Every structure is written in C-alpha cells, then in structure tokens.
Amino acid sequence: xxxxxxxxxxxxxxxxxxxxxxxxxxxxxxxxxxxxxxxxxxxxxxxxxxxxxxxxxxxxxxxxxxxxxxxxxxxxxxxxxxxxxxxxxxxxxxxxxxxxxxxxxxxxxxxxxxxxxx
Amino acid sequence: xxxxxxxxxxxxxxxxxxxxxxxxxxxxxxxxxxxxxxxxxxxxxxxxxxxxxxxxxxxxxxxxxxxxxxxxxxxxxxxxxxxxxxxxxxxxxxxxxxxxxxxxxxxxxxxxx
Numbered sequence: 001x002x003x004x005x006x007x008x009x010x011x012x013x014x015x016x017x018x019x020x021x022x023x024x025x026x027x028x029x030x031x032x033x034x035x036x037x038x039x040x041x042x043x044x045x046x047x048x049x050x051x052x053x054x055x056x057x058x059x060x061x062x063x064x065x066x067x068x069x070x071x072x073x074x075x076x077x078x079x080x081x082x083x084x085x086x087x088x089x090x091x092x093x094x095x096x097x098x099x100x101x102x103x104x105x106x107x108x109x110x111x112x113x114x115x116x117x118x
Numbered sequence: 119x120x121x122x123x124x125x126x127x128x129x130x131x132x133x134x135x136x137x138x139x140x141x142x143x144x145x146x147x148x149x150x151x152x153x154x155x156x157x158x159x160x161x162x163x164x165x166x167x168x169x170x171x172x173x174x175x176x177x178x179x180x181x182x183x184x185x186x187x188x189x190x191x192x193x194x195x196x197x198x199x200x201x202x203x204x205x206x207x208x209x210x211x212x213x214x215x216x217x218x219x220x221x222x223x224x225x226x227x228x229x230x231x
Contacts, residue, residue, distance in 0.1 A: 002160065033218070043161075043206065043221035056218050088158065105166075106151070107219060109161040 002053050003027065004110035012116045017053035018079040021113045025072055025093030031055070033094070033107060035065055049074055081117045088112045091102040122212055124207060125224040132230050137194045139225040141207030142187075149210045150183055150190050154203045155224070161206070164192075197229045 003026035005053050013019055013028075034046040036059075043056035049068035063081075068074040080087060090112045094105040125140045141150070149168045153161040167183045167190070168172045174181045180193040193200055206224045210217035 002162075035219075035221075042183075043208075044224050045218045045220065048218060058218060079229075090161065092161075096175065105217065106163055106166055107217075108163060111160040 002108040002110060004091060006091050006110040006113050008113060009111065010116075013081060014118055015076050015081055016084060017081050018077065019115065020029065020043050021076040021078070021089050023074045023091030023110060024074070025074070025091075026108055027094035029095045029108075030072065031094045031105070032068055032072070033092040034074070034076050035090040035092065037089050037090060037112075046076070048117065053058075073093050078115070083117050086115055086117045121196075124202045126224045127223070128226040128228070130228045130230065131197055133197060133199055135195050135197055137201070137227055137229070139192045139205050139227070141192070143209045143220075144188065145209075145211060147185075147209040147211055151208045151219065152179075152192050152212060153179060153206045153208060156203045157204065164180060171190075186212050197230050199229050201227060202229045203227060
C-alpha cells in the first residue's frame, strides 16, 4: 500500500459526459502528479501540482483539467468524453528530495481509476 | 512520444533463473526509476538510480545506468513466480525541484514454476 488513495476504482460512462477523479496523496506529500495509461499510448504524464499550484504540464488535453485543494487532495476533471479516453488514470505523490544531480524524489502511485467510456 | 524504450517487450523464464530487462532513453535525466505493475493494477516503485550513479542494488534487484549510452538495465536474480508482472523504466526529467516521469513501454515478465 503506497498511501496514495484514488476514488472511484472503476467508472463507466457514456461519450460526451463529464467525470471527476479524486486523489489523496500520502500524508505530508505536497506534490501530486496525474498519469494516463492506455493500450495505445502507454503511461503518459498529464499534469503536476505542488501545494495547490500547477507546476508542470504534459500531454493533457484541453478537455481535461485538474486542481489541488488546500487539504492537498487533487481532482482530475475529464469532460466531453470520447471512446479514446478509456484508460487507467493514476495519481502519484511525492515529497521534495534534492540532490546535486537535480531533484530526486520518488513518486508513489495510487491504485488507479479505470475509466471506460461507452 | 515516450522517451524510454524497453527491451525485450516480453520475457518468459523458469523460476530460479535470472531476468534482465533493458531500457534506453533519449535526453538528459536527473534519475531513472524502475516500477512494477501487476496485471493493470497500481505501479510499485522498485528502485531509483541517480544520474551520477552507475550501479545500485536492492535485495534481488540490480540496476545499472550508463549515461553515455543513455541506457539502463534491471536484473532480477533467482526469479520467483511472484515476480510475474510488467516492469517499466521511467526517466525523471525536470527542474525547479520536481521531476515528471517519462515511462517506457514496459517489459512483460512471466516466471513459470
């Protein structure tokens, strides 16, 4: 158990709908990351938040958005869903760990939310 | 596109044998991490090797990193059926205190009793 929790575990919805995925980081971790895992694209970084602020963006679609709340939990909002959005969505958290060769934090992953768009 | 490429895509061995997986990447990194994933479940962190390190051990795991060749390898010694999983390398790139992880496509390892 990594200490990162994600809800719901499974989500089945229809095209055009909007869903919200929730993530609670490990106690004390200020940084939250979202990743998408699909059969055709593999594991891809979507977005990172640190203490409520967006820090880095990856291959995140404009239909997707995220935020991190004052209690540090994060939500990933997916709207106008398409069949191709079906995937496993992972949240990860980390605490800061610096090193002479750059940031060295370990990211701990939650169990994921499996989204199926029909 | 993904930074890392892993080789082989799939590996099938008998219990007790060693398993070696390779990972290549394209850009400068802060560190490289290996993760395990059991059958579509969560990712479990195995080991992190910094860009200024060449080799690291953790239990039955041995990781090497060659930054001149932009490659890494993961060796699992004396494999067990419970090691059956997909293994991913992830390169950590970033600045300002935090990394984003760029994952390879993974190696599917099957260990037969």
